[in-house]
Amino acid sequence: MSPSVFLVHGVLIFFVVMALGPILMTIMNSLKTQQGIFSGPFQLPTATTFSIDGYLRVTQLGDFGTLYFNSATVTIVTTGLTVGLATIAAFAIVEYKIKLAPVLSGFFIIGIMLPVRLGTVSLLQMMSSWNLVNTTLALILVYTGMSLPLGVALMVTYFRSVPQELKDAARIDGAGEVQTLSIVTPMVRPGLGAVAALTMLPIWNDLWFPLILAPGRSTQTVTLGVQQFMGQYDSDWPALLAALTLGTIPLILLFLIFSKQFIKGLSEGYGK
Numbered sequence: 001m002s003p004s005v006f007l008v009h010g011v012l013i014f015f016v017v018m019a020l021g022p023i024l025m026t027i028m029n030s031l032k033t034q035q036g037i038f039s040g041p042f043q044l045p046t047a048t049t050f051s052i053d054g055y056l057r058v059t060q061l062g063d064f065g066t067l068y069f070n071s072a073t074v075t076i077v078t079t080g081l082t083v084g085l086a087t088i089a090a091f092a093i094v095e096y097k098i099k100l101a102p103v104l105s106g107f108f109i110i111g112i113m114l115p116v117r118l119g120t121v122s123l124l125q126m127m128s129s130w131n132l133v134n135t136t137l138a139l140i141l142v143y144t145g146m147s148l149p150l151g152v153a154l155m156v157t158y159f160r161s162v163p164q165e166l167k168d169a170a171r172i173d174g175a176g177e178v179q180t181l182s183i184v185t186p187m188v189r190p191g192l193g194a195v196a197a198l199t200m201l202p203i204w205n206d207l208w209f210p211l212i213l214a215p216g217r218s219t220q221t222v223t224l225g226v227q228q229f230m231g232q233y234d235s236d237w238p239a240l241l242a243a244l245t246l247g248t249i250p251l252i253l254l255f256l257i258f259s260k261q262f263i264k265g266l267s268e269g270y271g272k
Helices: 003-032 035-039 052-062 066-093 102-111 118-127 136-159 164-172 177-205 208-211 222-232 236-269
Strands: none
Touching: 003 118, 003 236, 035 236, 052 066, 052 164, 052 222, 052 236, 066 102, 066 136, 066 222, 066 236, 102 136, 102 208, 118 136, 136 177, 136 208, 164 177, 177 236, 208 222, 222 236
């Protein structure tokens, strides 16, 4: 192994340790007693320090079933809406050569550049006027609008790579626009996976909009519930670490499931 390759691998291993170390430490210490955490935070749980009391207290006090259900509902519905609407919008922008097409594309690009949090006050006023505060629907609407610009921009690059001859042949055979879209959609499947991954990961991990738009007990998401649990039980370290673990594991699983599609979709999309 040459020195340059050795150096590259060393740097990559260093960043892997830096990224995974805190997560593994959190999970490891969540399975200890309070005394075990303070006496040996870098040691694996032993027969005397192993305990799942933190998880028992979290499940009893934190109502994680409701938190998971709310986060899953918001994430799944928003991802489905974003992927579907982005696909339709991107197909229309690519296929229909109208004068407003560049303008519409420009609006989506502007939507990527502008932070949505700048409009938090206006969004709160809007949701309040619609009586949607403390509902998961408010989060779904905001997250869908927030995710669409990037989703459309990414899908446009994929639809532009689809051979025009294929779409023309479908139309000559009598296919309508919906049928033509269904024919070419399998060819842009990596883009769909990338849009889904880009949508669901930030939504599951977001704290800002659940805190502003849905802070109620029955509408809290996992991230907000864990944050409030930490504020209430800041001296109960086993329970705190258990809560952090329960809030982190779904995000890790989502990334592991969609990481291949995510990286492939982004690399192919930006290379087109």
